[in-house]
Amino acid sequence: MxxxxxxxxxxxxxxxxxxxxxxxxxxxxxxxxxxxxxxxxxxxxxxxxxxxxxxxxxxxxxxxxxxxxxxxxxxxxxxxxxxxxxxxxxxxxxxLRPLRVTGGDWSFTGLAGADLRAVTFQGVRMREADLTGADCAGAVFADVDLSGAALHAVKLPKAELRGSDLSALDPLNAELAGAIVSPEQAAVLVTSLGLRVRA
Known part of the structure; x- marks a missing residue:
């Protein structure tokens, strides 16, 4: 009670x-x-x-x-x-390090400029979250809904991104060296660069 x-x-x-x-x-x-x-x-x-x-x-x-x-x-x-x-x-x-988040709803959270290196977000809803300029090097964003998120200048080197919605991510305005994505996510990122993938 x-x-x-x-x-x-x-x-x-x-x-x-x-x-x-x-x-x-x-x-x-x-x-x-x-x-x-x-x-x-x-x-x-x-x-x-x-x-x-x-x-x-x-x-x-x-x-x-x-x-x-x-x-x-x-x-x-x-x-x-x-x-x-x-x-x-x-x-x-x-x-915020180290921080572990499993499930739940973090939509519209303000994390601009945050130091999120090596933190873990798994199965979390983060729609329209503000991650502008956040340092997420080596972080895990697994099966995370990042649709509509503010990702300008976000740093994601060596981050684990598989299973997450990356439709709001502009590869030209983010650091992605060594980030891990699935083939489906790679296609989304390539398309956002204006390229066409053909067999």
Whole structure:
């Protein structure tokens, strides 16, 4: 049974280290310099919340939602998100490595300029996400829906991209050296270059 919704509360330097956060709902709350290290969230909802200088190190999030949330200078070292919804969330000056995301919906997320080297996104919906200028070298985007995503100047050298929707990717405005794609994806990229493939 979920707890009552907490609205417009401000948490400052709270210690939530290792806490089990289940079935909670926070709306327009602010979390500043709070320690969520090794915390676990399940079926919890954070709506339009602000997280500033929050530590999410080694935290685990399952079937939770962080919709419309703002993350500024937060640390997600070794964090995992499974089946979570982060639609419209924005990340600014955050430490996101290493991060593992499995399933869920990260559409419309703001990750422009983010350092996403060697992070893993698997089976995630990232429609219209903003990855402009993001450094995704060696990252895994496996079976990810990137349709409509902003991918200008994105860096994807040696990234694993098989199974993902790359229809929004302009090969002339991205770094792709050594990236791994399937034959079907290669055809999409070649077509976007204006070439015609014939047997």
């Amino acid at each position: 979920s707890e009552a919704v907490q609205e417009e509360q401000r948490f400052f330097r709270d210690d939530w280290y290792g806490e089990e956060i289940t079935g909670r709902h926070y709306v327009r709350c602010e979390f500043h310099e709070t320690d969520f290290s090794e915390a676990v969230t399940r079926n919890s909802v954070f709506t339009d919340c602000v997280f500033g200088n929050v530590r999410f190190n080694a935290s685990r999030h399952t079937d939770s939602a962080f919709t419309g949330c703002t993350f500024r200078r937060c640390n997600f070292f070794d964090a995992e998100f499974t089946g979570c919804k982060l639609v419209g969330a924005t990340f600014t000056e955050c430490e």
